[in-house]
Amino acid sequence: MAKKILFILFVITTILLSQDEIDYGLNIPNTPFTIGGYLDMSYDEKREAPVLFDDIALLFFGRFDSFELLGEVEVSNVSLEGKSNRSSDIDLNLERLQLLYAINDTDKIQIGRFNSDIGFWNQTPIAMLQETTSNPHLSQYMYPKATTGMIYFKRLSDTDSMSITMQNNSDIGQEDESIIADMHMAFSYHLDYEFFSWVFNSGLYQEHHLETKSYYTGMAVKYEEDTFMIQAEFFTQQSNEIKDRPYSMYVQTLWRLDEKQDIVIRVESYKDNVLDIKEENCLLGYLYRPWHNVVIKSEYIYHSNASLSRVVSSISVLF
């Protein structure tokens, strides 16, 4: 029954919400609030449950004068039997709950739980907005994906900006496979031109339940034009214990065949002394966008650890 409901929900959302516009979400009449969301369903031949709804998420936004509210609540890893994270209970996870105050056009302060201002991948870490279904190692193991605290943004000029992140309290989100921090201090510097942009990041964090403090430093560069994009990120992490993560990096290129189809290649390499692995992988993927708010992806990952070589596919909808 749950299987049927999920499929019907997915199909209806896909068809009904594929409007030919750049606007998403539904504005609640006579209020400053908008609600929307996204769905991701993936197939991974090596996973225990090959087909999963990775995310079923609700987004809500509100704008009032100098304040902006954004929330993201999701149910993750829902199997076709309707189980979430292998439990029959549906686990709701608060991905983001952030309140931004614009002091003026160049200075902004944000509090709450938000995606850490790190690199490019972490700015839009959902399948719908990424070129591949699988994530690179660094997005999970090199820095805290989310921060529960405060961030100060400063626009320095038309092209460059910076941010300072401060967290010295527990994370309010649900624990998952990413790094959950009890403390996170970070600095980020962005440079954006018409086609080229880069980000420098450096930070210190303390992982939940651990005494270990880890430092990370990294850089991300991107060149994007109408038919081609290349993006690369490199991060290194050290801690006050012996085990660290000397490097994790990827280079990803994308060719746009036409308005609806892309080809993507990603090469990745990482050394992780915490997980005791040193691996490389290469990915070849294909994307098809039947409508502007739907993407279907399929990729083959050739892994240096042969047991991890596999085909991964997904369909995602943004509404």
Place this chain on the structure above:
Amino acid sequence: MKISLVIFLLLQLLNAREIVIIADKNFPKTHLSEKEIKAFFLDKVHFVNGKRVLVMNRKYGEPVRMCFEKLMLHKNKSALERYWRKAYYQGKRPPKVVESTQMLFAYLKNITPSIGYTDKVELLSHKVKVLYRAECL
């Protein structure tokens, strides 16, 4: 041959569409640069003199909007779709879409600060500030 070319060029000039980026008559600036206009319409900048600006777009598919997006935002349809998908997730919102030129001028008359754009020929006697002019061929 030369005469045909001259006639062709003249016809092109006559057909040239001039768009104007306009603001309400009390808008605190008399001119915006191309970068500033782009920043307002991509929801990267929101305020002028501490007040949130109402930014207005035209209906999808209207020639004046296609011209504006190409000339001022330097983005084609798929580039804009890519931009707004990510921007939406990050909490950015696209400009308000006005259904008609009359509606655009009604908002400009009643809300300050507000900006939008229109074809120059539609300006007529409306009391607005022209912040920028651009020509589409």
